[in-house]
Amino acid sequence: MDLVNNLSLGLETALQWQNVLFCLVGVALGTAVGVLPGIGPTATIALLLPVTFNFDSPTSALIMLAGIYYGAQYGGSTTAILINLPGESSSAVTAIDGNQMAKKGQAGLALATAAIGSFVAGTVATLVLAVAAPPLAKVALTFGAAEYFSLVVLGLMISVTLARGSVPKALAMVSLGILLGTVGQDLNTGTPRFTFDVRELFEGVNFVALAVGIFGITEILRNLRDPQTRDAKLHEVHSLWPRGKELRAMSGPIARGTGLGSLMGILPGGGHILAPFASYAAEKKLSRHPEQFGHGALAGVAGPESANNAAAQTSFIPLLTLAIPANPVMALMIGAFIIQGITPGPNVINEQPALVWGLIASMWIGNVLLVALNLPLIGLWVRMLKVPYWVMFPTIVVLASIGTYSVSNNPWHVFMIAAFGLLGFVLVQCGCEPAPLLLGFVLGPLLEENLRRAMLISQGDPSTFVTRPISAGLLAVGALALLVAVLPAMRKKREKVFVEED
Amino acid sequence: MTVVLAHVPNESADAAFDAALEQARFRGTGVVVVNVAPGDAPVDDRIVPEDGVAALTRRGADAGVEVTVEQPVDGDVAGAVLDSAKRHDAALVVVGVRRRSAVGKLLMGSVAQRIILDADCQVLGVKG
Amino acid sequence: MSAPVPAPPPVGGPPDDPETSTRGDLVAGSLLAVLGAAFAVGAHGYGLGDFRTMGAGMFPFLVGLVLVALGVSIALKGARGTGELTVGLTRIPWRGVVCIAGAVLLFGTALEHLGFVLTVALTALVACLASPTISIIRAALCSLGITVACYAVFVLGLQLRLPLWP
Known part of the structure; x- marks a missing residue:
């Protein structure tokens, strides 16, 4: 029984007291930052990433990062439910019915439903991850350059499909990201590209600086333009634990949400963003009382929250097996792996079994800690929101600067934060989304390397990408995804899911 | 011609609201309640929540005075109140005042003071 | 107060916001096209090579051209008034x-x-x-x-x- 052996090895690693502690600290930090509006999981991890650099053990560092990720996810849901202030796009769905429940005096039930849904989904998806990762890693070893290229293209196309706003803009953001990824020394020829003879730019654009700039700084500037403020009336939280009837009512949505989320999380390109939306739409369609949606339907919280968490879990699969980040958060995790001296990919699972399985087991432990930590501490998290912007913004700016500088003691990386913050602000105000840019940046070097290698092998014949069956299949799915995004009927439907609630 | 009330939910708020109602009844006008959100934190207890707004309107209706509530987001609280007074061509601005410590005054400045000094119409300061 | 805003956090303002226009598309498109052109011109100098053995400049050159094309198409939509409605660069803080x-x-x-x-x-x-x-x-x-x-x-x-x- 490989699975049992692997999981017990993982639990053994994850249950070492210092790893549990790091996971707990990560969950707490992640929740604290995650409740802040506009600071979603990506920005949270980018801001807190440097904290983990000084750890001796890479396993502890990654376990803490995973904890931060879950904490940030759940923190977003908490404020979405209590004060209709979703911290990031995936909890925007939770806010629809969760906040309505809170207004009806069911805040406790909504929070408990979110926690239970997340926990069940997390547990199941962890098992999916444990079962699916090793065989997928084997498949990944058979991938050639052409397949890798096509897989990356597929991931980028899906991220374009999921971006809000127009498709050309999302494509342009991906392209800009890829171009930013080419700055620095060319790996094949050693030619320094776009460095303007600045030695500090030879190692390329710094990932943390880019992420902090276009997510963190951009968000601060947007908020200075349009301050978001809500009344502080907290809907009273009582009767936390659901009764039998409610448990039965939520079981179906949780099961379906878990299934949907697990599948979508694996998709490279940000399936985790789509999962809660898809689950909400599905529950609304399946429900016998669709008119309740938007007015505090339990299923409208249970389904999306489960889908969200399941997808968060399974999006580790492409990262661990193919070294392809499924979303910007995973892109940051790759950055963390590399900083810790580990090259992610199909071999990690064999070479570093304690690390991989420890990470997987710690995801489950992270979920337990989330439930244990967050329900009693809700009041504290919400108090975070009373911190005035004039304290919050300078703190974020200082943390981002120290963090980015400490990655490599390079002041140019700090300058990049400002540059990308301004660029991000202009582009986001004009309706361009930053997520595809970040993904393009991370996947760009992979894309270029595999393109060049595949073309070399095929003697300069580009048909290699469509004559190899796996590669052709991946490209076809990518083209289909793009087609779906462009088709007007589909676009309308995507918007309709939300418009009806008004 | 209306009565404009600068409203912040604090200890003098009730007294100020009652005074505004009384003045409005006396003048035969409505009351415009201006509840400014400075917008400097994600959540703020100086903003009157939805049911609080409903309660204000109801109390106005009980007293036979039409109460409308405005909730602008503006960092300059006094300026927003004065703007509203000008827009509604207010006959009177009612503002609640509190006793403040010296340090408190130094740090926060006074919204009431600015309204009193800069308003074009009469200003009624109500102590809570 | 607290309008029920179910939609994901808005990119730009709500559609009925008087500030919104398609000017944002013109700005974003032009900016992207200029950036793309800069990358393409710079990449050209690093040697393109051929499709079999690509030089250091080939990949950024091609992607730069793609970005120019996308940027121009976005900017044109913005100029014709058929683009997306966004707040663009109004009221910069x-x-x-x-x-x-x-x-x-x-x-x-x-x-x-x-x-x-x-x-x-x-x-x-x-x-x-x-x-x-x-x-x-x-x-x-x-x-x-x-x-x-x-x-x-x-x-x-x-x-x-x-x-x-x-």
């Missing part, structure tokens, strides 16, 4: 832009000369001033607090090795 960007640039420049403590204090102070309503006394107190907290976390807690004083 200049004070915030200058203070936030300035704070970050200050940190990068000053750290190696002034040391950790003074740099953090100055950076925090400048960033505090981004809020239009803050008083200078509050900003100073806030900056002091952040400096103490950062000292505790990064110097005492994480043992970050940085020069502390000039």
Whole structure:
């Protein structure tokens, strides 16, 4: 029984007291930052990433990062439910019915439903991850350059499909990201590209600086333009634990949400963003009382929250097996792996079994800690929101600067934060989304390397990408995804899911 | 011609609201309640929540005075109140005042003071 | 108050916002096209090679051209008024832009000369001033607090090795 052996090895690693502690600290930090509006999981991890650099053990560092990720996810849901202030796009769905429940005096039930849904989904998806990762890693070893290229293209196309706003803009953001990824020394020829003879730019654009700039700084500037403020009336939280009837009512949505989320999380390109939306739409369609949606339907919280968490879990699969980040958060995790001296990919699972399985087991432990930590501490998290912007913004700016500088003691990386913050602000105000840019940046070097290698092998014949069956299949799915995004009927439907609630 | 009330939910708020109602009844006008959100934190207890707004309107209706509530987001609280007074061509601005410590005054400045000094119409300061 | 906003956080403003126009598309498209062109021209200089053995410039050159094409098409839509409605560059919070960007640039420049403590204090102070309503006394107190907290976390807690004083 490989699975049992692997999981017990993982639990053994994850249950070492210092790893549990790091996971707990990560969950707490992640929740604290995650409740802040506009600071979603990506920005949270980018801001807190440097904290983990000084750890001796890479396993502890990654376990803490995973904890931060879950904490940030759940923190977003908490404020979405209590004060209709979703911290990031995936909890925007939770806010629809969760906040309505809170207004009806069911805040406790909504929070408990979110926690239970997340926990069940997390547990199941962890098992999916444990079962699916090793065989997928084997498949990944058979991938050639052409397949890798096509897989990356597929991931980028899906991220374009999921971006809000127009498709050309999302494509342009991906392209800009890829171009930013080419700055620095060319790996094949050693030619320094776009460095303007600045030695500090030879190692390329710094990932943390880019992420902090276009997510963190951009968000601060947007908020200075349009301050978001809500009344502080907290809907009273009582009767936390659901009764039998409610448990039965939520079981179906949780099961379906878990299934949907697990599948979508694996998709490279940000399936985790789509999962809660898809689950909400599905529950609304399946429900016998669709008119309740938007007015505090339990299923409208249970389904999306489960889908969200399941997808968060399974999006580790492409990262661990193919070294392809499924979303910007995973892109940051790759950055963390590399900083810790580990090259992610199909071999990690064999070479570093304690690390991989420890990470997987710690995801489950992270979920337990989330439930244990967050329900009693809700009041504290919400108090975070009373911190005035004039304290919050300078703190974020200082943390981002120290963090980015400490990655490599390079002041140019700090300058990049400002540059990308301004660029991000202009582009986001004009309706361009930053997520595809970040993904393009991370996947760009992979894309270029595999393109060049595949073309070399095929003697300069580009048909290699469509004559190899796996590669052709991946490209076809990518083209289909793009087609779906462009088709007007589909676009309308995507918007309709939300418009009806008004 | 209306009565404009600068409203912040604090200890003098009730007294100020009652005074505004009384003045409005006396003048035969409505009351415009201006509840400014400075917008400097994600959540703020100086903003009157939805049911609080409903309660204000109801109390106005009980007293036979039409109460409308405005909730602008503006960092300059006094300026927003004065703007509203000008827009509604207010006959009177009612503002609640509190006793403040010296340090408190130094740090926060006074919204009431600015309204009193800069308003074009009469200003009624109500102590809570 | 607290309008039921179910849609994902808006990119730009709501559609009925009087500030929105398709001018944003013109701005974004032009900016993207210029950036793409800059990358393509620069990449051209690094040697394109051929499709079998691509030079260092080939890949960025091609992607740069793609970006130019996309940027131009977005900008054209914006100019014709058929693009997306966004708030674009209306009401730019200049004070915030200058203070936030300035704070970050200050940190990068000053750290190696002034040391950790003074740099953090100055950076925090400048960033505090981004809020239009803050008083200078509050900003100073806030900056002091952040400096103490950062000292505790990064110097005492994480043992970050940085020069502390000039």
